[in-house]
Amino acid sequence: MAKISRLPDTVANKISAGEVVQRPASVIKELLENAIDAGASRITVMVKDAGKELIRVIDNGSGMSREDALLSVERFATSKISGVEDLDTLMSLGFRGEALASISSVSHFELKTRESSSALALRFRYEGGSLLEESEVSGEEGTSVSVKNLFYNVPARRKFLKSNATEFRHIFETVRALALAYGDIEWRMYSDDEELFHFRNPDIRERLDYFYGTDFSEGLLAITEENDYLSIHGFIGKPGMMKRHKSDQLFYINRRIIQNRMLSQALQQAYGELLAERQAPFAMLFLGIEPSRVDVNVHPAKLEVKFEDERSVRNMFYPVIKRAVQLHDFSPDLSAAPLQGAPAGELRQEDEALYRRLMYHERPGRMSTTDELYEGFRENSLASGSRQRHEPPRQEEIFPVREAEERWRKSSVASAGDEVLTTVLQSRFQDDDSGTEPGGAEPKIWQLHNKYIICQIKNGMMIIDQHVAHERVLYERALDVMNQNVPNSQQLLFPQKVELRQWEYEVFEDIRDDLYRLGFNLRDFGSRTVMIEGIPQDVRSGTEVTILQDMISGYQENASKLKLEKRDNLAKSYSCRNAIMAGQKLSLEEMRSLIDNLFATRVPYSCPHGRPVIIKLMLDQLDRMFGRT
Structure with a gap:
């Protein structure tokens, strides 16, 4: 039987x-x-x-x-x-x-x-x-x-x-x-x-605002890019909209909702340091691809897919998101106000087709980008002061401009369609504590409680956290120095000796080569003792031993929690420990130099750990607060 x-x-x-x-x-x-x-x-x-x-x-x-x-x-x-x-x-x-x-x-x-x-x-x-x-x-x-x-x-x-x-x-x-x-x-x-x-009605804004909150759609960045292999259309969110679960990441293949780890990871990596730990960016992205190049018959639920060439999909997807993130002004407003340039309920011309149907028809590749903050600085400065360009800070100043930053300034910023910014604030100031211009003009830049830098821009004001701004400058400078072997060491007249604990010495041995590339000239001096003979030019005199020990501690903490790549980890630890602190008084020249260097970085809107660097308060927001509507 x-x-x-x-x-x-x-x-x-x-x-x-x-x-x-x-x-x-x-x-x-x-x-x-x-x-x-x-x-x-x-x-x-x-x-x-x-x-x-x-x-x-x-x-x-x-x-x-x-x-x-x-x-x-x-x-x-x-x-x-x-x-x-x-x-x-x-x-x-x-x-x-x-x-x-x-x-x-x-x-x-x-x-x-x-x-x-x-x-x-x-x-x-x-x-x-x-x-x-x-x-x-x-x-x-x-x-x-x-x-x-x-x-x-x-x-x-x-x-x-x-x-x-x-x-x-x-x-x-x-x-x-x-x-x-x-x-x-x-x-x-x-x-x-x-x-x-x-x-x-088919207005995508109405639906987004219902599902995610009033005016949510006003804070999204529209993306449109396509070639013969793949099209990408949709929206990504600002870092201020991040504290969300990954269920708020919507990926569609030929308008089929899917779950794909590669796309989610690529999106996360494209935001990089704009995200704090355990944050996830909002995204609603539609990918169009030939049906023969993707297998949707993976699981009965039809949520999983396999791409014929996953590497090619990622190699297009990641740079598109990365470019949008780098070129967009992600500095948060003080209150939830609509984005500039798009009245509520009215579609921007370049996004009209995308808002209407989010279909995959042929159109020239483009990306929605803005540089409103840079524009505000430039127009305000040119209107209020001399049009002569301010000279960049000298090497011996507290925040020197590096050659690597100048190269980026000439390439990335210029390619975004803006003039090369050798300085943000072009008005001339007296180097005193008053923060006023010659002739008794109203102040354009000053320090608040030795913690925040206040700057006037064309349509309002900008508030900068001096500590995290300097972190961003030092972080990108450290990465450039390590990756490009730019000379960055200055010898100490009197070498400093530091005794390390066993675990500290083990970490030191692991990162010794990159410490040398960063500018630390270190020599073994007996059991677990190190002699500091040279330091990076940014390290303040008298802090050599403390900085090295704090960097090792920070590196170890990041390695256990965040699983960072070695040089990225070291750059984060170095910038955090070496940045100017809240409570440190800065002169006008130092503040101006810090702002110049900040806007020479690739991502000036957040520190390496994801905290915001800049907050804007616009005049229309102030008008609403005071009832001047």
Whole structure:
């Protein structure tokens, strides 16, 4: 007697449901994808008890005939493909033919559908995968699917569902992802008979602001880039919008919501030091690629994909995001005000097509970038003072300008379409404590509580944290010095001796070569004792021993927590320990030199650890605060 037997369809469907239907949100996703594939222009989602009692999806799509309706609930029955070769040209969201069979096998399932050519709708009622009733009823064109008592016949699966709050959050995130991707569809959602939203127009801003908060869309940077292989369209957020979960990173392949670790990591790396520890950038990015170059048939849930050439995708994706991040003014405003240049409710011309449909049609590659802060400095300075360019600080000043910074200044800034900035503040000041210009003019730059630097810009004021600003300058300078072997050491007249503990000496041995490249001339002097004979030019006299010990301590702490690359770790530790501190009084010349050097860096808006360096307070914000509207 044979030991192997074919499982009944009802059993096979229940087993399959374990992969396809993991929770109520899985049901929602499959039903919504079917509605979209059916060409619906209106979709309504209704849930009760976080989907455990009822899930209903109503669409006005093409509907189905009796034969198709019956087949749709059969396993491996689909209208999306007819052969394996169709997977190479697949543009529909569904194609596996498993969803409705799996859903109906673990619920009380009802399907009502009507084609435009039929006078009455067809109604089919299933229980545990078995057809119980078929009838003709009145109904609108399209399809309505009701799923009641999910997992009623699989108690173990129902028992492992989470709280209503958790399950509803997953449902809401699923609906949100598709409502944002398909702006051409009118979406409505109810929870326990309460209407949550009703989107009647395709304005992506309205939807983003509903899901993420008032004026959220005003703080996003639009991205558009494409070539013959890949197109990238969508939005990324400012660092001030970061403290979010990675569920707020939405990636779409040909308008299919996906999860992909490579894209998420590339996005994180592109932001670099703009992110503090455990922060994740907001992103809603649409990638368009030939269907034959991506495999969506990886998992029954269809969330995972495999690229034919993942390296090529990353090599285009990463630089596009990195370039947008580096060229954009990410300095936070003091209050949540709309971005300059785009009145509320009005689309910028360059983003109009992107906001309207987020489709992948041919257009020249471009990227939305602004340099409002630089522009404000330049225009304010030229208007208020001499147009003669201020001479850059000399090498012997407290914050010297490095040759590497000058090279970057001439290349990156110039390529962004701005004049080369050899100085930010071009007005001349008296080098005294008053902060006033000659002739008694109003002050344009001053120090607040020996901690913050206040600067006037064209449309308001800018506040700079002097410590983290100097950190940013020292960090980038340290990386340049180590990577380019730029001479950076000055010999000490009297060498300093430092005794290291065992763990400190082990760390020292690990980073000795990079310390030398950074400018530390160190010599062994007995057991775990080191003689400091030369130091980088930025190290203040009298702090040589403390700086070295603090750097070793900071390096070890970063290595255990953040897993940084060695030189990046060393540069972070060096800049943090050697930067000027809050409470240190600066002269006008020192403040001006610090600002000049800050805007020569590649990322002037955050310190190496992700803290903001600059905050802007605009005149219109002040006007609103004082009621001058």
